Amino acid sequence: MKGKMTGSSIANSRMAARALTAIVGGYAAAAGSVSLLARIAPIDRAEATIWAMTLSFLVYAGLLLWAFHETRLARVAATIWGLAFGSAACLWLLGPAL
Amino acid sequence: MSKAALNDAPGVRQSMAWIHGWLGLLAGWILFAMFLTGTASYFRPEITRWMQPEIDLRPVTAATAADTAVAHLQKVAPTAEQWFISLPDARTTATRIFIRERPNPDPNAKPAPRRPELRLAPATGEEVTARDTRGGEHFYRFHFQLQIPHPWGRWLAGLCAMAMLTAIISGVITHKRIFVDFFTLRWSKGQRSWLDAHNASAVIALPFHAMITYTGLITLVAMYMPWPIQANYKDPATFETAVFGAEPDAEASGRLAALTPVAPLIARASKEWGGGTPATMVVRNPNDAAATVTLFQNSRDRLNARGGSIVFSGVDGRQLSTSPPPGPAAETSGVMLGLHTGSFAGPVLRWTYFLLGLAGTAMVGTGLMLWTVKRKRPNAVPFFGIGLAERLNVGAIACLPAGMAAFLLANRLLPATLQSRGDTEVSIMFWTWFGLAALACLRPIRRAWTETLAVAAVAFLALPLVNAFTTDRGLFRSFVHGDWLFVAFDLAMLATGALLGFAAWRAAQISSRPARSRRAAARPANPLREAVDAP
Secondary structure: OHHHHOOHHHHHHHHHHHHHHHHHHHHHHHHHHHHHHHHHHOOOOHHHHHHHHHHHHHHHHHHHHHHHHHHOHHHHHHHHHHHHHHHHHHHHHHOOOO | HHHHHHHHHOOOOHHHHHHHHHHHHHHHHHHHHHHHHHHHHHHHHHHHHHHOOOOOOOOOOHHHHHEEEEHHHHHOOOOEEEEEEEEOOOOOOOOEEEEOOOOOOOOOOOOOOOOOOOEEEOOOOOEEEOOOOOOHHHHHHHHHOOOOOOOOOHHHHHHHHHHHHHHHHHHHOOOOOHHHHHOOOOOOOHHHHHHHHHHHHHHHOOOHHHHHHHHHHHOOOHHHHOOOHHHHHOHHHHHHHHOOOOOOOOOOOEOOOOOOHHHHHHHHHHHHHOOOHHHHHHOOOOOOOOOOEEEEEEEHHHOHHHHHHHEEEEOOOOEEEEEEOOOHHHHHHHHHHHHOOOOOOOOHHHHHHHHHHHHHHHHHHHHHHHHHHOOOOOOOOOOOOHHHHHHHHHHHHHHHHHHHHHHHHHHOOOOOOOHHHHHHHHHHHHHHHHHHHHOOOOOOOOHHHHHHHHHHHHHHHHHEEEEHHHHHOOOHHHHHHOOOHHHHHHHHHHHHHHHHHHHHHHHHHHHHHHHHHHHHHHHOOOOOOHHHHHO
C-alpha cells in the first residue's frame, strides 16, 4: 500500500499538507460554515445555533473524505482553507447577533 | 496505496478503501477501548452496586427519598448555600447528596474544604458507608476521557470518534455487496475469515454504529463545536438561558424562613410532566426567605435525555418558573443524547444495547486483525510497522479485558479500609492492562495471543468464585434469594470468560498448525474481489 511512496519526500510532504488541510482545515471550514449558517438562518437564534452544532460533524466528515478523495491538492487546499477563512471573515464582519 | 496510486486509480471506492484502512488503524486501538468500556457503561449503576456488595437497599418513591434526604440535610447543614440531591430510582438504589457550603465572607479565610458526596439509605435518610470504589463510573469516565488530564482526553476521544464516523461512511462506500456479506462468514480461511467477520459485525449493527458514533460526538458538542454559539451570542450564558431556562436568583436574603415540605412539590412536578419523576433536586439557600427548590426531570421515562426543570419557592412552594419547551432542534439533540446513553431503555432494550455495543467492539477488533493479517500475506508489500501493529492489537484486544477483570477482582480482594482504595483499583486495571501487554511482547506473537487471551479468560472465570468467597452474595445464594442483579453479573462474567477462553483455544489451534493456516492465508482470495482487497 505504501511501496510507491517510499523515498519520495515530495509525495510525503504533499500527503502531510493534505492531512493538515483535511483535519485542521476541515474542522475550521466546518466550524466556520455552520456558524455562518447559524448566524444568518431566518429562524429562532437558539434553534439555529443548535441545528448548526448538531449538523457540524456531518459537514466535517464530508470535508475530510473529500479532501482525501480529490486528487488535485491545490483544489482541496483552496476550497477548504477558502471556506474556513471566508466564513470566518463574514462572521467577523457581521458580529454576534445578540 | 500511495498518493501516486491514488492518481492512477482515482475511483471513489479505492480512495475510500484507502482512507478506511488508515483511519481505522490509527484510531482503532483507542476506539476498541472506547467501545468496550462504553458498552460496559450501559450497566453503570449495576456495576457500582456489584462493586459495593455491602449496600443492599430496597427502592422507595422519589417523594420518600427526598423527604428523608432533606431531613438528613436539615440536621447536618441547615445553613449551606446549596444542597444537591440525586434521587434514587429502580437502578440506582441509594440517594446521593452533595453540600455546597456558604463561602466565608472574610477574604483572608481559607476556603472551606470541599465536602465529599455522601450516600443515604432512601428509606431512612441514614448515611450508608461502603468500600471506597469508583464503580461503574470508572468505565463510563474512561470511555470518553481515556484517563488523560482534562481537556486532552476528551479531545482525543472526540478525534477518534470523528475518525470512526469517517471510517463508517467510507466503509459503506467501499462496500459494494453489503447485503450478501450480511450472510457470509467463512471460518478458518485466514484473511477471508477476518474480512467476513469484520463485514458481518459491521453490517449487522450498522445503524447502531453510525448512531452511537454521531450521538457520542453530540454528547460533548458544546466543547467540540462551540463556534455557532460564539457566532450568535456575545455571552454564551444568554444561549444557555434561552435553551434551558434561567437559573434562580442565588442571593440569600439573610432572613430565616422555614423550608417548605418537598414531597408536595414532587407531586406537582410529576403531574406537570405527565407522570414523570424527578432525578435531581437542588435546594438553594435552604431555610432562608429567598430559598428555591429546583426539580430536574428523570430521563428514564423519555427518549429526550434533557428533561425539563421547574423552580419552586422554597418558602411557600409557589411555582416560580419552568424551563422553556424545547424547539425541534433542542428536541433532536436531546433525543440524540438519550439514544447514546440509553437511559430510557428497559431491561430487554438495555441488553440489546449491550450486545450491539459488543458488535461494535467486534467490528473494530476484527478490522484491526484484518489490517495486520492482510499485510502478513507472503506476497504482501512489507510494512515496517507491522510488528508494532500486531503487538498493539494484542494489547488492546486481549489485555484490556484482562485489565477490566483485574479492576473487578481488586474490588473484591483489596482490604475494605485501604487508603485511597478506589484509586488503587483503577491503578491495578492499568498496571494489569499495560503490564500484560508489555510481557506479551517477550513472547512469539502467536503464543502471545493464546496466553494473554487465556489470562483474561481465567480472570473473568475467577470473578464469580472470588465473589462467592469474599461476600455473602455468591451465585448460589443470590439465585436462592432472587438477587437477580448479582446472578446476572456472575453469569455475564462466566460468559465473558468462556468467550475469551474460546478465543484462546482458537488462537492455540492456529499457532499449533502454522503450515495449514499459512497456506490458507496464501490461497488466492475469493474471485469476488472487494475494493478493500486491492493490493
